[in-house]
Amino acid sequence: MISDDDIQIIHHLKIELHAKILAHNYQIPEVHAVADIIGDSLELALAARTTDAEILVVCGVSFMAETAKILNPEKRVFIPVPDAGCPLAEYLTPDIIAKYQQKYPEAAVVVYVNSSSACKAATDIVCTSGNALRIIRSLPHTTIIFGPDTNLAGYVREQVPDKEIIAIPANGHCYVHQQFTSDDIRTAREMGGMILAHPECPEHIRHNADIVASTGKMIQIITETDEPVWHIFTEEGMAKRLQALFPNKKFYSNKNAICRDMHKTTASDIIRSLQNLQGEIILDEESTRSARRALERMLKAS
Numbered sequence: 492m493i494s495d496d497d498i499q500i501i502h503h504l505k506i507e508l509h510a511k512i513l514a515h516n517y518q519i520p521e522v523h524a525v526a527d528i529i530g531d532s533l534e535l536a537l538a539a540r541t542t543d544a545e546i547l548v549v550c551g552v553s554f555m556a557e558t559a560k561i562l563n564p565e566k567r568v569f570i571p572v573p574d575a576g577c578p579l580a581e582y583l584t585p586d587i588i589a590k591y592q593q594k595y596p597e598a599a600v601v602v603y604v605n606s607s608s609a610c611k612a613a614t615d616i617v618c619t620s621g622n623a624l625r626i627i628r629s630l631p632h633t634t635i636i637f638g639p640d641t642n643l644a645g646y647v648r649e650q651v652p653d654k655e656i657i658a659i660p661a662n663g664h665c666y667v668h669q670q671f672t673s674d675d676i677r678t679a680r681e682m683g684g685m686i687l688a689h690p691e692c693p694e695h696i697r698h699n700a701d702i703v704a705s706t707g708k709m710i711q712i713i714t715e716t717d718e719p720v721w722h723i724f725t726e727e728g729m730a731k732r733l734q735a736l737f738p739n740k741k742f743y744s745n746k747n748a749i750c751r752d753m754h755k756t757t758a759s760d761i762i763r764s765l766q767n768l769q770g771e772i773i774l775d776e777e778s779t780r781s782a783r784r785a786l787e788r789m790l791k792a793s
């Protein structure tokens with residue numbers, strides 16, 4: 492639990508530095524308590540683009556802070572815990588993309604935002620879980636090279652059957668979402684209520700869920716649905732966020748579904764980052780130009 496003193500310190504630092512804190516939905520409650528904007532990957536990218544702050548502190552994992560910096564080269568962007576990464580992003584490299592481009596020269600390359608800046612620079616367009624279907628449908632190509640999440644690729648393949656989706660590499664996945672089991676689904680069904688699953692979940696979970704959605708879309712769906720009980724098949728921080736947003740509803744999640752990197756950031760890290768201007772994202776302009784183009788295409792098509 493964050494102290495009132497820490498809340499005040501962060502509040503004053505934000506005013507003094509003209510800074511804003513952007514936090515992903517999975518962050519721990521004390522980070523949400525001091526955030527200016529809380530959202531999914533797409534919402535954070537859009538917010539980074541529209542805010543007038545001079546300094547952005549991105550509480551999430553490194554690809555989120557890098558995305559904010561790529562889209563705002565004139566702003567100073569900080570990540571309070573620089574080694575908070577996304578293991579899913581590490582499955583893909585520019586070499587793998589190049590290999591498949593050679594094999595399928597007619598295909599478009601779509602890279603999930605959970606990827607390195609170098610991969611974004613090597614792609615035609617980026618997508619998030621919130622806009623993947625829209626992005627794929629917007630492309631004239633019938634063959635799409637898609638990485639690094641094979642589960643999101645599978646979801647897109649099911650929803651956009653007129654396109655051939657080639658998932659690269661063949662084993663890319665998020666360990667947090669991969670661990671859900673049929674027993675988890677069975678238990679949820681016995682308890683009653685609705686099952687909401689993230690598209691990073693494996694096929695057997697997506698197929699048995701009531702709705703598949705990004706974390707941002709989950710909030711929208713729950714707002715619009717008159718159902719008091721929900722089973723959340725994504726990182727467990729999301730269930731905490733939902734419980735705080737909707738105190739009159741009940742949210743259940745698998746307590747083992749913890750993203751170690753998402754839970755690294757604390758209020759003390761934010762204070763340290765703001766006080767010492769520590770954890771700045773520095774990217775060289777030359778190599779990020781292509782990544783910016785791919786991200787801007789995504790925002791335009793969103």
Ligand code: 13P
Binds near residue numbers: 605
């Ligand atoms: P969202 O964009 O849906 O929040 O997903 C990000 C993520 O890392 C999911 O694990």
Ligand code: SF4
Binds near residue numbers: 576577578580726752
């Ligand atoms: Fe990456 Fe999975 Fe953590 Fe999301 S939950 S940041 S995909 S490791």
